[in-house]
Amino acid sequence: MSMAGQHGGDKPVTYDEVNRTILKMLEPPTVRWYFMLAACLLCVAVGALAWTRQILNGMGEAGKSHPDMWGCYITTFVFWVGIAHSGTLISAVLFLFRARFRMPIYRLAEAMTVFAVLTAGLFPLIHLGRVWFFYWLMPYPNQRALWPNFRSPLLWDVFAVSTYLTISATFFVVGLIPDLAVARDMAKSKIRQALYSVTSLGWSGNHRQWKHYMAAYLFFAAFATPLVVSVHSVVSWDFAMSIVPGWHSTIFPPYFVAGAIFSGVAMVMTLLIPIRKMFGLERLVEPWHFDAMSKLIIITSGILTYAYGMEFYTAWFSNNPYERDQFYFRAFGGMAVSFWGMTFCNCIFPQLLWIKSLRTNIPFLFVLSILINIGMWLERFNIIVQSLSHEYIPYAWGWYNFSWVDVGIVIGSFGWFGMWMTLFVKFFPAVSIMEIKELLPPPRRRVGAGSH
Amino acid sequence: MGANKAVVGVFSYLDDTLDAVKSVQSQQLDFRVYSPVPSHEIEELVVPGKSPVRFLTGLGAILGITGGFTLAIWTSLDYPLRVSAKDIVSVPGFVVIGYECTILLGGIFTLLALLHFCRLPDVLRKIGFDPRFSLDKFGVVVACDREQVEGVRDRLIQAGAEEVQIRDAL
Numbered sequence: 001m002s003m004a005g006q007h008g009g010d011k012p013v014t015y016d017e018v019n020r021t022i023l024k025m026l027e028p029p030t031v032r033w034y035f036m037l038a039a040c041l042l043c044v045a046v047g048a049l050a051w052t053r054q055i056l057n058g059m060g061e062a063g064k065s066h067p068d069m070w071g072c073y074i075t076t077f078v079f080w081v082g083i084a085h086s087g088t089l090i091s092a093v094l095f096l097f098r099a100r101f102r103m104p105i106y107r108l109a110e111a112m113t114v115f116a117v118l119t120a121g122l123f124p125l126i127h128l129g130r131v132w133f134f135y136w137l138m139p140y141p142n143q144r145a146l147w148p149n150f151r152s153p154l155l156w157d158v159f160a161v162s163t164y165l166t167i168s169a170t171f172f173v174v175g176l177i178p179d180l181a182v183a184r185d186m187a188k189s190k191i192r193q194a195l196y197s198v199t200s201l202g203w204s205g206n207h208r209q210w211k212h213y214m215a216a217y218l219f220f221a222a223f224a225t226p227l228v229v230s231v232h233s234v235v236s237w238d239f240a241m242s243i244v245p246g247w248h249s250t251i252f253p254p255y256f257v258a259g260a261i262f263s264g265v266a267m268v269m270t271l272l273i274p275i276r277k278m279f280g281l282e283r284l285v286e287p288w289h290f291d292a293m294s295k296l297i298i299i300t301s302g303i304l305t306y307a308y309g310m311e312f313y314t315a316w317f318s319n320n321p322y323e324r325d326q327f328y329f330r331a332f333g334g335m336a337v338s339f340w341g342m343t344f345c346n347c348i349f350p351q352l353l354w355i356k357s358l359r360t361n362i363p364f365l366f367v368l369s370i371l372i373n374i375g376m377w378l379e380r381f382n383i384i385v386q387s388l389s390h391e392y393i394p395y396a397w398g399w400y401n402f403s404w405v406d407v408g409i410v411i412g413s414f415g416w417f418g419m420w421m422t423l424f425v426k427f428f429p430a431v432s433i434m435e436i437k438e439l440l441p442p443p444r445r446r447v448g449a450g451s452h
Numbered sequence: 453m454g455a456n457k458a459v460v461g462v463f464s465y466l467d468d469t470l471d472a473v474k475s476v477q478s479q480q481l482d483f484r485v486y487s488p489v490p491s492h493e494i495e496e497l498v499v500p501g502k503s504p505v506r507f508l509t510g511l512g513a514i515l516g517i518t519g520g521f522t523l524a525i526w527t528s529l530d531y532p533l534r535v536s537a538k539d540i541v542s543v544p545g546f547v548v549i550g551y552e553c554t555i556l557l558g559g560i561f562t563l564l565a566l567l568h569f570c571r572l573p574d575v576l577r578k579i580g581f582d583p584r585f586s587l588d589k590f591g592v593v594v595a596c597d598r599e600q601v602e603g604v605r606d607r608l609i610q611a612g613a614e615e616v617q618i619r620d621a622l
Contacts, residue, residue, distance in 0.1 A: 015488055015588035139523065147527035151538050151545040159552040167559045174566065178586070182488075185583035201567075202574035204581045207498045209570040210490040215503030216566035223559045226551075234548060437489045442466040445612060 013283065015443070018436045022179075022429050023186055025279045029426055032278065040418035047412010050405040051126060059129045063403035067388050067396055072406045073127040075380040076413055079263070080120035081161065081235050082256070082376060085228065086264020087113025088168055091175070092224035095217075101292035103435040104285045107179075108275065109268050110172040111430065115420040116267075117165045119413050126409060153237040160234035164227050171220045177203050178213070179429045232256040239383065245326040246387035249314065255307035259376060262300035262346070265293050266372035273366045275425060284431055287360035294359035297372070301350035304379075308347065322392055329390045330382055334399070338378045338386070345375025457601050458580045458621040461592040461608035466491060468612030469590040473497055475607045482595040486585035505565040512561025513554050520553030521546055579621050595621055 054061045064071055087109040094102040102109075125131050137158050141147045148155050181203040184196035203209065233253035240252040249255075269290070276285045312331075315323040330339045349371055358364050385400045424430065463469040469485065470493055476483045477497075485494050524546035532540045566572070580593030592613075594604045605616050 019587055139527070141527075141531070146531050146533070149533075149535055150524040150528060150549055151535055151542045156545075156548040156552075159549055163552040163556040166556060170559055170563050174563065177572075181586045185586045197575060201572040202576065203570075203572065203586070204574070205486050205488060205586050206581075207485040207487070207494055209572075210487065211495050211499050212503045212505050212566060212569035214490050215505040216509075216562050219505065219509045219562045220559060223555050223562070227555060230548075230551060230555075434489060442489070442491065443464060444467045445465040446467055 013440060015437050015440065018284070018433055018440070019182055019186060021281065021284060022431050022433050022436070023183060025281075025425060025430055026183065026192075026427065033422065033426060037419065037422045040415045040422055043411050043415020044419055045412075045415075046408045047410075047415060050408030050412065054126070054129075054405050054409075055131065061403060061405040062409070063401045063406045065398070065401075067391060067398045068385055068400040070127075070384050070388060071400055072381075072385075072402070072410050073123050075377065075384050076410050077120050077123035077127075078235060078380045078384070079377045080116045080123070080413065080417070081232065082260035082263045082380075083267045083373075084113045084116035084120060084164070084168070084264070085232055085257070085260030086262075086268065087111075087116070088164075088171075088224050088228050089261050089264065090268065091171060092221040093228055095221045096225060099292075100439065101289050103439055104281070104289060104431050105268060105272060105293070106435070107175065107432045108272055108430050109264070110168065110175065111421065111424050111428075112264070112267060112271060113168045114165070114172050115417050115424070117161065117168060118420065119417045121161065121165065122413065122416070153234070153241045156234045157238055160231045164231045167220070167224055167227055171224055174213075174217065174220060175432065176428060177201060178205060179433045181205065182433050183429060228261075229253075229257060232260045239387075244387050244391060245320075245322040246311075246330070246383065246390075249311065251307055251310055251314075255304070255311075258300045258303035258307065259346075259379060262297060262304055263373060263376035265296050265300070266369040266376070269293060269365055269369035270373060271421060273362055273369075275430060279425075279430075281431060284436060287362075290362065290365055291356075291359045294353045294365065297350055297368075298353045301346060305347040308343070326387060326390055330386050333386070333390065335382075335386055335389070338381050342375050342378040342382055345371045346379060349375075456621055457596055457598055458619045459594045459596060459601055459604045459608065460580045460582060460617040460619060461594075461611070461613035462582060462584060462615040462617075463590040463592065463611075463613055464588075465612060466493065466590060469592060470494065470497060472592045472608050472611035472613065475611055476592065476594050476604065479604075479607070481600070481604065484580065484593045486581065486591035486593070488586055488588055488590070503569065505562065505569060508565035508568075509558055509562045513558035515561075516554040516557030517550050519557065520550035523553075524549045579619055582617075 062071065062073070087106075090102050090109040091106040091113070094106070124137070125134050128134060136142070137148075137155075139148050139150075139155070139158075177200055180196045180200035184193060184200050187193040187196055233256065236252035236256035239247040240249055242248060272285065276282060312327050315327040318324075330336070349368060352358050352364075352368070389398050389400060391397070461472055463472065466487075469487070473483070473485055473494070474497070485498055487494055525541050528540050528542075534540060538545065580591070582589070582591055585591040592608060594608070596604050601618055605618070608616050
């Protein structure tokens with residue numbers, strides 16, 4: 001046991017301390033919290049203004065022109081789906097493998113998943129242009145009785161992302177139930193008591209409830225685990241099923257999945273480090289948790305570096321002039337800065353984590369996690385924008401021009417995500433009370449009693 | 453719990469709780485155990501065996517895979533339109549739809565099973581529940597008749613209950 005206090009010397013952590021430490025986060029907000037919320041809302045306002053302008057004047061406002069019709073929107077969509085990805089990895093896959101380092105971080109990772117999918121889901125709508133026709137994406141026939149094309153990766157994506165949102169949101173809410181019961185039973189104000197009574201569904205923690213709850217939780221984890229593999233594989237097929245040079249590649253699914261885990265773990269760090277500091281969670285989220293996450297980053301960075309190398313190798317070995325030219329353009333063309341930025345952020349800087357002391361150096365990890373997120377956004381930019389800018393014939397080549405509407409909506413998405421996270425940490429337990437308690441040995445009168 | 457009294461024992465220790473459970477089990481009394489965390493020891497003692505949640509999960513998954521493939525195949529046959537030289541019924545492409553629907557319906561049915569078997573929502577909660585049971589205490593609530601109350605209380609105290617309350621059962 002490596003929870004604080006389980007080492008010799010410190011006072012052991014008790015159930016009561018866990019309750020109080022975590023629920024302290026739900027106390028009335030401070031000025032710093034209001035400042036964070038205001039900053040997020042300002043970004044949302046910028047995004048809303050930009051979107052309104054695009055709706056009024058059309059897609060031209062967003063700098064979209066042939067051949068770059070996907071631009072920042074789909075880049076940012078894939079970025080957010082990727083961020084969402086590792087929440088499920090941490091909550092479901094590591095649950096099945098009984099990885100203990102997940103316990104203090106998984107709730108935050110799950111919240112991140114749900115809010116990142118909510119954010120990602122906005123982009124196909126924004127990118128539609130005429131957003132009021134969003135329901136055309138749903139599988140029902142049009143007025144000519146023509147059904148959507150179930151052979152299209154874009155429709156697979158609708159199914160994959162909606163399933164992912166439904167299952168990850170359910171998993172998240174189900175995980176919250178016992179903790180909300182604790183919040184209900186410790187609430188001092190009537191309003192909070194009523195709020196948590198309703199949201200905990202009247203959970204009492206009797207033996208039958210725990211039995212069925214744990215069985216159901218295991219099944220949710222078992223269902224969510226294949227989603228970790230499937231959702232980003234399906235997103236990668238949006239690209240790989242086409243014939244665009246730079247996209248048509250069989251390595252895309254594992255490459256995207258590894259990239260998603262890489263960026264998601266980095267985003268967990270970006271969120272966890274300030275929250276840990278702000279709410280005094282140092283005794284629950286310890287340096288060894290960061291060490292474990294850093295090791296996950298090294299592994300996934302290695303897989304990504306290999307995938308980047310293999311893309312170039314395949315282009316060279318295939319002897320296909322279009323593929324070769326595409327990858328030459330990525331590294332040495334007019335947008336090469338994004339390629340080299342990606343390489344430094346995703347392949348070179350994470351190698352510093354081989355140094356043990358850096359894996360527990362919190363300021364370093366915070367900076368690195370932000371660099372990784374920048375690198376991962378650039379990766380998607382390289383795949384989407386660079387490939388579309390430089391297809392088969394020079395006549396069709398083009399250049400992507402950012403507009404303030406385009407950038408404003410990307411900023412708005414970060415504000416939207418940040419707003420949900422900021423509200424979440426103030427109204428719901430951002431660290432799982434139940435699972436932290438599970439980490440502790442149950443209190444016994446007779447030392448050494450018990451069969452487990 | 454059809455008896456007219458509920459004896460509530462509050463425990464600080466898991467091993468005391470297990471002793472109390474064994475003691476009331478030997479008297480074949482109706483009881484309920486509360487704990488702040490799931491405990492395999494309580495589960496094995498009180499409700500051994502597997503949860504029936506898995507049957508509804510399985511049913512949902514089967515309906516999902518059947519429904520996903522049926523939707524994709526039926527709609528393709530309803531308006532046959534060949535796209536990119538692919539078969540009208542392109543099974544490899546429909547695997548994704550079947551796969552996602554399996555997970556979707558399996559998850560939804562698991563949620564329904566959870567709510568059904570845990571008897572949720574239960575906003576009024578049951579007689580004998582004490583808010584401390586979700587925080588840091590264990591509880592054993594025994595339903596009994598008026599004349600059994602004293603005996604049950606003695607058993608709970610003997611097992612190590614730090615507090616025993618007598619409440620009216622419904």
